[in-house]
Amino acid sequence: MEHITSTPTVKAPAERFTGDVYLNMIATPTEPARLAAALVRFTPGARTNWHSHALGQVLYITDGVGLVGTRDGGVVRVSAGETLMCPPGEEHWHGASDTTLMAHIALVVGDGNGDGTTWLEPVTDEQYESALADFR
Template sequence: MKNTGLKFPAVLLAFLFHITVNAQTMSTKEDQNRAAIFPKGDKAPAEYFSGTAWVKTLVANDDTLTTIISNVVFEPGARNNWHTHPAGQILICTEGTGYYQEKGKPIQILHASDVVRILPGVEHWHGASPTSRFTHIAINVNTEKGVVNWLHPVTDEEYNKK
């Protein structure tokens, strides 16, 4: 009987520890899921992105609104190629630290709540900083004029030049 009495609290303590650890893990995963406004989406094509990024279309193009709205998530160090938009683009930064650069200008550091207005035909790129995931909503307007003209990848030298 004495042995049973000693084993019961040890088993109970192990069980309670297991429940606590699982509850903390679930809470962390639930908090992470709640923190993301939109799902990650599909992995971005390697021919237009360096590193790992995901794109989730929120509003698909149509003949009435002629607008595409996407949520884009960049892992640290990921960025898209140099590119232009025939009708321009608006970026609304929602999470992390990112980079934005127009051809011939210095890199701008972006944070949540920053908004970038990109004029038609301006050659540029955007992505995450080396140490932070970065998320933005990309709004492509007047898509009847075209959506994007992809150019060459951003070199490591260009990316690391601040």
């Protein structure tokens, strides 16, 4: 058994996120384990770039209100206590609303070559505003 009393909060890399996003790693896989878990906090308006996961991703919303969008134009509004499952290979993004922070626990099972995440281009302001408009 390993008891980890705390992990440092780090700012998420600007090349993968728009706005201020903060990470606390919960679990970093060590072979043979492949599960990575992190607490991710998005300030209002902050969001990920478009990305996909080879084996999918589970998001458990712990606080606030956020959005998750897919390439086909689908957008889901999420709030504390909800879980969202992103299937393998689906290009998506997630982040806070424009007025409320959002925090989630992100769970990803790696593919044997890292965490299986493919990072893509930023979500444009126009794409983000369009997603927000669906819930106004």
